Amino acid sequence: MCVMVAETLLPSASPVRFVAEDGTPAGRHGAYAEPPESLLKEAYRLMVLGRRFDVQATALTKQGRLAVYPSSAGQEACQVAAALVLNEHDWLFPTYRDSVALVARGLKPGEVLTLLRGDAHCGYNPAETRVAPQCTPLATQTLHAAGLAHAMQRRGEDGVALALIGDGATSEGDFHEALNFAAVFKAPAVFFVQNNRYAISVPFEKQSAAAALAYKGIGYGMRSEQVDGNDAVAVLAVLGDAVKHAREGRGPVLVEAHTYRIDSHTNADDATRYREAGEVERWREADPLKRLETYLKGREALQENEIEQFKADAETFAQSVRDALNAEPELDPMSLFDHVYAEPTRQLEAQRAMVHAELEA
Template structure:
């Protein structure tokens, strides 16, 4: 694609919004933020919107749906952390504090769209409709992926950083070649933006104008490495313009802003505007996993500061003030969250019926000689133990 082609491409989009191509691609000067930490609605001047960066508020029904998913996500996070302490789960990367990002990522998609999550995006996968026990199977060490990705249009939760971004781009490319209206949301963290796969995925998506939204949850740490030691860019959203796509920054603890920004991004991608990069500023309230000691690299005062920005408390306060949430509705939502946690707890307390030989299944359609040899060695060892 020539420079002239790129110019024409962005001129078409920018004319739609009445702004220059540069203003379309560059993030708004201020982070998009619709709600204050106390749940009050910010004024138009405070919201960070600019020409071409306006976001209609989600409907009350949509906000209640999102809030319920948020409450369920928080309850599942806390339940899983308890299961780890009880020895019922091997490891769990909690997203306590980041649930609003994950709810918005899942709810912005339609049935035919695809979600590509990371290992920390349990809440997003739950919100996509996957059963709790199917989501948590891999963390129990019972199976590679407990759900059928094609049944939910949700890829397996990826532990290797950024490999899922390349897979997401591949699905979007295939959908475009087939003439489908599929939109793909590819999730990652700030640490993933330092990986080579991040560059390859964004560059390919931009060149081929693919309907992919790269959703970066900037929780300030790549395990123990702070963002300042990873990138010198003004923001991670600013990286988008170098690839020829639009970027945006949003308050990742503001569920209303996330729903508005992600909803707009999905609409633009579906209309053919190409890929977009959304950077959500949030915070991982708990350790990287149960194997991590976060006190070695951050202060308690830093964590305490983010407690006051809790996305669950903020959204509940807004809904209360708006008259959309009363004790009866809140009671139903809380009961639903407890039911999900109870189902998960009961399932995890049952002993898993596993077959170690399944380790070699589904690796290749036709097993290699090495795999067959390894399987026979393990089968022999297991038979000796049983004898």
């Protein structure tokens, strides 16, 4: 019996794939059902929007409007799919690199980029958006996701928590604690690892000796899967199934997406110091956006006029990003004290009074 249970937890021997690099159908998807064309088309639209957003945000760092921006170019299939598989009652736990996922979730660009601009710790209301603050420390949000998923479960809520993490985060203790807790309590959580091959400058082969990061879930008694992260069709199919599995009370799921970070770690990084140009070009050929476009056009599900309209809409959106970031922020120094304690302490009140007096002087 133990062997049979273990086999149900095992990921596919090779990453699940519906579409090859050239946009033609690939039959490596087992029992997974292909998502409907309407969902694939929406994914394509959001990927076009997300890529233009990413380019615009990168440019804003060079103009001094953002302090830093971690690009997710090349990871659009993962970013968009993570937003599309959730409903409005589910929770998303993003990292600093997941701005495109937040845009796909429907958050305003000015709010998404507030943290990276340095105006505040979070530019949106997590309770209203059901999106946790973008997490900079590696893997800490996995514990938050596991705990919130368990809380929803105890309240009888029909919700799922999806945590986005990078390959580097799987080496952190918080990641393993979160998986263990979620598996023990069968929390409705999905842990989505975007394995983009590098933890800043550390390549995957120097991070883990595992055949794939997906296998790390088995030791905790958690269903696991691996998917071609540049195949939007496959990512939507696998993630959608994982969310369904968690929502039905069958326990958490670990999904690893094999993808690639095309740009440097951030605008402050020089990736040429640790990556060869040829490697980057090989991954450019596996572009998730071009792959999905070719696939949909081949099925006559996407027309040239629609592509042009999506691009035009993305340009309009980019203008809204520029407008939001070019507007000077309205700063209130006294807001520093607003969310320290539910009930301010005497010391905090004294500090508030001191700052107020200095501002009034």
